[in-house]
Amino acid sequence: MLQKLLLPFDHIRDSRWMRVFFHLFIFILAMMFPSFFSAIPTDVQPTLLENAQWKGALSTLYWFAFIILCRGLLYDRSSLVMGIIAGTIWLFFGDPAAMPFWAAITTLVFHFCRSRHSLMNVHGWYLFIGVLMFLSYQKLFVFNVPPLFLILYGLMFVSLFLIKKYAQYIEVRNQQRLKIKQAQVKFEEQREQEVKSALSRQISRLEGIGHLPAALKKELNVITNTARLIELCMQRDERDEQPGRLFLERYLPMVETIVTKGLSLSNQLKEDQQQQSLNEQLEALRTLGLAFQEKHQELLINDQTDLKTELSTLDKMLKTDGYRK
Incomplete structure (x- = not known):
């Protein structure tokens, strides 16, 4: 079921023109997204009402965030899932208008961690976007993060690290068991063959x-x-x-x-x-x-x-x- 839902995005990933239109769509969405928070109490709402430039800055922040989330959706959905989790956790602690930033920055961090052994030029471009997004966030919201969120945010990384290490341990253990089992089977086969040969020689x-x-x-x-x-x-x-x-x-x-x-x-x-x-x-x-x-x-x-x-x-x-x- 999930594969069927994600199939259109696979087609977008495989077509250059569809990727162009998709990025155009997320640009338009980013320009419209601040209006979504106009009826929701946020830390930036009064400023948005007073100064249109701040609304443009927030749209730019969302655009950067959507570019990174789009990258995760098309190329690294595991990192995107972690970004969505981080964004959801943020909703319980901070300004809802900043949720796309936390989802995007987490997606970017996980993507770099997963791709650290195969970094390419495009990763430099996304790192540049991430830095601009962080500077925009700091200008709009001031980097004031609740301590409990930082604790949960750190625990999320630690938990995933431990899960990965445990999965590697299980994989190594299963491989060792498989090798032992294969060796036992090979030994039994050799033993049976030797017994058959011994019986034939005895006859x-x-x-x-x-x-x-x-x-x-x-x-x-x-x-x-x-x-x-x-x-x-x-x-x-x-x-x-x-x-x-x-x-x-x-x-x-x-x-x-x-x-x-x-x-x-x-x-x-x-x-x-x-x-x-x-x-x-x-x-x-x-x-x-x-x-x-x-x-x-x-x-x-x-x-x-x-x-x-x-x-x-x-x-x-x-x-x-x-x-x-």
């Missing part, structure tokens, strides 16, 4: 084990083939990544321990003990193979559910389009 080591009895080799092949299928499920579906990884991290070391230690013991045990050890290893690998196959089937449930959903959606689309009754 490869099991696949490369030779010199095993045929029965053990057969059961080991069942486990390694199923482990590869689980690994494939983890790659295809993020939902399967964590349960699949936890399962492989838990059981692959057991498989490797059974096979390597069994292979080492088979060369050291007596013949009858070798057969007993072989049977125990074979039973353990069969049980592990069944566990690997069962886990693989669990991971396929998500794919089956997705497929059923797709088929159901397709069936509804066909019925909606009249291709199926």
Whole structure:
């Protein structure tokens, strides 16, 4: 809503001729503005009634003030808002006829503070206008400002300074938190990648084990083939990544321990003990193979559910389009 109201002023800012007419308008407005205070008790009203020159001086003051306020309206609305606030506060303490001066001088001060790192030649022109405006104000009103207004005026600057510093602190803190979070995410991604690589290497080591009895080799092949299928499920579906990884991290070391230690013991045990050890290893690998196959089937449930959903959606689309009754 506010952007729509300010849109015409954006057009004025972007057009040189519209800016010329706009400044002509504020000049006419400044010439007429003292008449607005003729019915309001002010410190300058009696003088205005007695001397037309004072009315011209007040019009000049308003013209300078409107030029600065116009600058704020077109180019720095944040400073203009602070000027309006200062002018409103002044109404409770001083002469209403001086309100445009306080609004303009505050706008100018805030504009210079905000633009202090990028000052241009035009700022010298506005500083000159500000000095003329201040001299006109001092001549018309005498620089007699209530102490309470000066206190509130100073508090406004201090408050904005503290708010700016706090906003900068919050921004720095948020950036630090973001960097920490990004570092944590990167660390987790690297860790997951390292774990996946470690699991893949572990499966490869099991696949490369030779010199095993045929029965053990057969059961080991069942486990390694199923482990590869689980690994494939983890790659295809993020939902399967964590349960699949936890399962492989838990059981692959057991498989490797059974096979390597069994292979080492088979060369050291007596013949009858070798057969007993072989049977125990074979039973353990069969049980592990069944566990690997069962886990693989669990991971396929998500794919089956997705497929059923797709088929159901397709069936509804066909019925909606009249291709199926």
